[in-house]
Amino acid sequence: MFRINPQSPDPIFQQLASQVMEAVARGQLKEGDKLPSVRELARETTVNPNTVVKAYDTLERDGVIYRRRGAGCFITGKTTNLALPERRKRLAKLMEKAVNDGIYLGFDGPALLAALEEQIKKNRKQSS
Amino acid sequence: MFRINPQSPDPIFQQLASQVMEAVARGQLKEGDKLPSVRELARETTVNPNTVVKAYDTLERDGVIYRRRGAGCFITGKTTNLALPERRKRLAKLMEKAVNDGIYLGFDGPALLAALEEQIKKNRKQSS
Amino acid sequence: MFRINPQSPDPIFQQLASQVMEAVARGQLKEGDKLPSVRELARETTVNPNTVVKAYDTLERDGVIYRRRGAGCFITGKTTNLALPERRKRLAKLMEKAVNDGIYLGFDGPALLAALEEQIKKNRKQSS
Amino acid sequence: MFRINPQSPDPIFQQLASQVMEAVARGQLKEGDKLPSVRELARETTVNPNTVVKAYDTLERDGVIYRRRGAGCFITGKTTNLALPERRKRLAKLMEKAVNDGIYLGFDGPALLAALEEQIKKNRKQSS
DNA sequence: GTGGTCTAGACCACG
DNA sequence: GTGGTCTAGACCACT
Known part of the structure; x- marks a missing residue:
């Protein structure tokens, strides 16, 4: 589901975040859906786990996902909480x-x- | 003639280079025209001379200007060296x-x- | 691996760039190989990091290396971009x-x- | 008689000096021959008079020409006084x-x- | 005066 | 840790 391009001028964490955001906007991901764990996504995309963490941080800060300790990351349904x-x-x-x-x-x-x-x-x- | 915006996501040296390139594309600067000296442009725009040097470096490597030691920087007439x-x-x-x-x-x-x-x-x- | 001669008529950044270029031409450095980081090479050669940056700038614009932020500098495999x-x-x-x-x-x-x-x-x- | 190339990486004063030296080596200029005046040569070659002065300075320092106040510059006959x-x-x-x-x-x-x-x-x- | 190189040291973003 | 940008200030060669 995730395609990352290391040659892109866009940072990798941004590419990941953007793709989650896009999936939500299209309705491919809905409220309550669970995202892959950091480790799993890092393995799949062969990027540094820290990079996945940063992508999830960004999404959480922007209100697109929320975290539940020990459970994982879930879609809020909003595409952004910025005005x-x-x-x-x-x-x-x-x-x-x-x-x-x-x-x-x-x-x-x-x-x-x-x-x-x-x-x-x-x-x-x-x-x- | 040069306006720089320190808040822009674009680095300053890029803004300068871009404006020269644009002036060439519009015909406002033509083959053989002399650019402001490094120090002069630095004074005008209140940026560090080294930043202007970097802008001019960029323009020279892209074939937009050529430099002559002790004389100054001049427009080649090309807008880019790239195919x-x-x-x-x-x-x-x-x-x-x-x-x-x-x-x-x-x-x-x-x-x-x-x-x-x-x-x-x-x-x-x-x-x- | 890198030897610089401060007495040479050639600027230091040129000497560094030239040696990388040469190593590629000889096959000692191959596509994907990682170069020393800017700071590391600066330490080894006891030149200023900015001078190493300029050497790497030269190599990148000539298509010999590419850079990835946070990751490092890598050999493209080409010895020059020029026709x-x-x-x-x-x-x-x-x-x-x-x-x-x-x-x-x-x-x-x-x-x-x-x-x-x-x-x-x-x-x-x-x-x- | 003098050809200068502003695009050459060689400085202009050096090109001038080199051509005088060469003419001496070939016997085209001989001991006692008079060189053009600074102003005249500057006009002919459309270079800055100061540049011609620097070329003549270089030639004098290297023992190729000598100056006589009010008279002009003359060939010594030697091609260099360097060991x-x-x-x-x-x-x-x-x-x-x-x-x-x-x-x-x-x-x-x-x-x-x-x-x-x-x-x-x-x-x-x-x-x- | 012009450009060319180098050092020193700072701050930021990315992995 | 990595590269990217910028400032400050120095010294040199050329016109």
């Missing part, structure tokens, strides 16, 4: 970076939009 | 990250596209 | 300088060739 | 750098020798 303004702000920063980097590569606005659209489509396919 | 396939590859990676992170924030495809478009517009305003 | 014509061009420039300076010292063609040959032999010894 | 051991030492350093840089470009010993030979031939043609 919309904060989320928008972060999205803006993120896209600012994308625009900046894209321009540095010598692309213009329409080319950037096309590239983003392609990735969105690609993402949809991989997850289904 | 198109390599540039496309990097752009794809870049957008993969944007999609990944945007989804984590709980946004969907259309929302991401809208956010990117907004940043592109904003960027256009700032540069003119 | 052969570009490499030839640079070699020609380099030798133009050698001829120019050698003549200034009052040597003629055969003397220059002999001197180059001697350095090549010396280099071979040091690396083995 | 042979010092000249050999400098040549060795110079070639060490060439080997180092050449290897970094991914070339081996025979390729370096071939490239040097080619430059020597090229130099002979240009000067005649």
Whole structure:
């Protein structure tokens, strides 16, 4: 279920967290569903257990999962507990970076939009 | 002419390099044009000279500028040294990250596209 | 494994980069091999960590190594990113300088060739 | 008579000095011959007069020319006043750098020798 | 004045 | 522990 790409500019913990978040948004993971244990997920994805811990920390901080001592991690059903303004702000920063980097590569606005659209489509396919 | 945003997720040297690249792409800087000296640009932007050096290093290795000791830094006229396939590859990676992170924030495809478009517009305003 | 000569006309970061490049060319370093960490190499060679960083920067931009944050620096297996014509061009420039300076010292063609040959032999010894 | 290449890694003053030295070695300039004035040479080659001054300084220091106040610069007839051991030492350093840089470009010993030979031939043609 | 290199030491993010 | 960025300040060579 999890695909990680060590070559991605995105940190590994972020890739994991993002995929959990996405599964929730799609309804593939629902409230109360149990996530794999840290060790299990680390083995499956061959990443450092500390990295999985950090992904789960991030998800817990953002209200996507909750932990029950000795039992494991479970889906809350929410996709985030950040307020919309904060989320928008972060999205803006993120896209600012994308625009900046894209321009540095010598692309213009329409080319950037096309590239983003392609990735969105690609993402949809991989997850289904 | 140069504006830097210390709060940006993009490193300062990248912001500087990106702005030079952009000016070349727009035709505001042409082959043979002289860039501000390292010290001058450092003074103007109140960043450390070494940071400017790093920006210029980046631009030189990417074939955008060339340097002459004792004389200064000059525009080559090229916007990049990289072949198109390599540039496309990097752009794809870049957008993969944007999609990944945007989804984590709980946004969907259309929302991401809208956010990117907004940043592109904003960027256009700032540069003119 | 690394030897640096502070008296050399070559900058230290170049000497380091050159030695890594050479080890790859000889097959002593292979794809996926891990390089010493920045701090470790700095300690071993008693140069400043920033100088090692610059050497690694050079190697990365030339496609000889890739870096993973928190993990380390690894050999790509390539000895250079540059196309052969570009490499030839640079070699020609380099030798133009050698001829120019050698003549200034009052040597003629055969003397220059002999001197180059001697350095090549010396280099071979040091690396083995 | 003078050809300068601003793109060369060799500093301009060095290129000028080298060409004077070479002309002496070939007998094209003889004892007592007068060199162009600083201003004249600067105009001809479109370099900074200070750069010409530095070239003449270098030649004077090395015993190749002498100055007569108000009259100009003249050839001594010697090609250098450095002792042979010092000249050999400098040549060795110079070639060490060439080997180092050449290897970094991914070339081996025979390729370096071939490239040097080619430059020597090229130099002979240009000067005649 | 220009760029080029190096040292020293700080703070941050990732595994 | 790893790499990434930045500041501060020094010394050198070239125009």
